[in-house]
Amino acid sequence: MDERIRELLDKIRGTAAAAGEAAAPTARYVGQRAGELVDTAKLNIQIFNQNAEISDLLRRMGQVMYRTHLGQEPEEDVTALLAQADAAYARLNELKDEVAALRQGQPCPACGALCAKGDRFCKSCGAQL
């Protein structure tokens, strides 16, 4: 393998641990907006946009890799792009979870959190459903 690409990949590997820590705040974000009224159509538009953002980030990472291969200075910092991609994928997964919950669940009458079909108590606030 190209030595410059090997160095780039080593740099990328080192960011994996930090990415796991960055995912935590987005999980809390779901809880904060659980009370908002959302519908599947709006969520699907957001999923579409999120996929487009991810495609763009992956394309830009590809440019970094190719410029590295050519021995040119990349135009963007690959670790910053990776952090953005991690956040974008985390958000995409949240949106998909919300769609799945809407399809098969019900909102909690007390707090608005989406609860699964068949749940007897809200997993967010504990209220009876």
Ligand SMILES: [Zn+2]
């Ligand atoms: Zn609740």
